[in-house]
Amino acid sequence: MNFPINASNGVPIFDQIARQVTFAVADGRLKPGQTVPSIRAAAESLAVNANTVARAYRQLQSDGVLSPIRGTGLEVAKDAVKACRAARKELVRDRLGGVVAELHQLGVEPDEIQSIVESELKKLARSS
Amino acid sequence: MNFPINASNGVPIFDQIARQVTFAVADGRLKPGQTVPSIRAAAESLAVNANTVARAYRQLQSDGVLSPIRGTGLEVAKDAVKACRAARKELVRDRLGGVVAELHQLGVEPDEIQSIVESELKKLARSS
Amino acid sequence: MNFPINASNGVPIFDQIARQVTFAVADGRLKPGQTVPSIRAAAESLAVNANTVARAYRQLQSDGVLSPIRGTGLEVAKDAVKACRAARKELVRDRLGGVVAELHQLGVEPDEIQSIVESELKKLARSS
Amino acid sequence: MNFPINASNGVPIFDQIARQVTFAVADGRLKPGQTVPSIRAAAESLAVNANTVARAYRQLQSDGVLSPIRGTGLEVAKDAVKACRAARKELVRDRLGGVVAELHQLGVEPDEIQSIVESELKKLARSS
DNA sequence: GTGGTCTAGACCACG
DNA sequence: GTGGTCTAGACCACC
Numbered sequence A, B, C, D: 001m002n003f004p005i006n007a008s009n010g011v012p013i014f015d016q017i018a019r020q021v022t023f024a025v026a027d028g029r030l031k032p033g034q035t036v037p038s039i040r041a042a043a044e045s046l047a048v049n050a051n052t053v054a055r056a057y058r059q060l061q062s063d064g065v066l067s068p069i070r071g072t073g074l075e076v077a078k079d080a081v082k083a084c085r086a087a088r089k090e091l092v093r094d095r096l097g098g099v100v101a102e103l104h105q106l107g108v109e110p111d112e113i114q115s116i117v118e119s120e121l122k123k124l125a126r127s128s
Numbered sequence E: 001g002t003g004g005t006c007t008a009g010a011c012c013a014c015g
Numbered sequence F: 001g002t003g004g005t006c007t008a009g010a011c012c013a014c015c
Helices: A013-027 A039-046 A050-062 A080-105 A110-127 B013-027 B039-046 B050-062 B080-105 B110-127 C013-027 C039-046 C050-062 C080-105 C110-127 D013-027 D039-046 D050-062 D080-105 D110-127
Strands: A066-069 A073-076 B066-069 B073-076 C066-069 C073-076 D066-069 D073-076
Touching: A013 A050, A013 A080, A039 A050, A050 A066, A050 A073, A080 A110, A080 B080, A080 B110, A110 B080, A110 B110, B013 B050, B013 B080, B039 B050, B050 B066, B050 B073, B080 B110, C013 C050, C013 C080, C039 C050, C050 C066, C050 C073, C080 C110, C080 D080, C080 D110, C110 D080, C110 D110, D013 D050, D013 D080, D039 D050, D050 D066, D050 D073, D080 D110
Parallel strands: none
Antiparallel strands: A066 A073, B066 B073, C066 C073, D066 D073
């Protein structure tokens, strides 16, 4: 549970947290039955307000990713992996599809889009 | 000035309008000296609040894309083309770069990103 | 949108609000396309914090009961009625079923349960 | 002292335990002077935290249902039966009355409530 | 004006 | 210790 929070991203913080958990479950970094850090602990380690983490966890509960253990904390639900993989896939498609459609509608050519994606990926590869 | 407005896009409506104008200038569909539709006319044809069009035009003025002609309306500024081409380029890079970076941070592999972009582009090509 | 809030009910306030809206839609007191009171207005009229109303409305959005109109407010979704009727039915069954099962498990006889329900209903009928 | 604990019931576990004891005394399944299982034994047989059992027993003591015997444990108090019968009655009325009032306030008709109670009771009768 | 997010801090019940 | 709810108030973007 250590990942960067980008506060000026447009993406709400609680959503970033929820996504990280979802993707971690999808990737097997978090396994069913494992407990996630407590709200307060996560809030401290992410330097974020506890309510923000609580909201992320609440959303994950309503998504069926986390389930509460009374008085103990929250654990990854047994059948969360499949849902997380689907959610991951859907998120990736939605984000990319949305931008691609937006640019397409603006008249940007497919070739241009692909070449820029490629160059952005290379840029990231270099910096990491 | 006929293009679809997507109200549930996340992208602000005024931004969609401003972009369409900017891209039209960059592509030569709108030429310097040409006048854009009046705020009211545009609002009606786009089925949008007039204030929203006004805000888009205001932003385009501050970007140097449009300039006012007293008592007549707004025309495309004479030196707007270069700025619009740059803006177009920057916008495309920003939008794609942002999403790519976001997904990369979530652990999505470059290959997956590129293949999905490709499939989304094909999907658009089919539907148009 | 005038209904009593029972703060010491065990039922969270935001849930009471969400239920009232859901039931109003199910009953036809709120119709699709109609806008609900603004968060701030509802908060004032219910003597409740605005965040609490916001949470109720947020939940209703994720349930598909409300949909946002940018800069204007929230309206009852077009296809909300069916979902609200189903939700109403499910809620009633859940609440009654839960208590009945709980009492049954504790050894209370069906006859006793029914007769008490009847007497409670009569009590309510008299007081209203 | 063998009954199921429902951890995802909304009803606190310690309350479930206390109720079971109270109802057993009211029904004569537990008689005054009889000792209840030790906290540890009960905790093990119910698969529950010992603190939880302790809390239930503590509440039962303050209700006058259990009384301590030095060095031995807890026994059912001699005059507990009457109190337990009253508590049983009150609990049943409270639980049913609360739900009925809640649904009534939401606009559910008495007939609907009664018919659903009936169907839920039948469902339970079939499954037992 | 509208909703949305975030922060801060208090209070409660449960284990 | 855990999560849950509620309040209060600030800031933002959009229409």
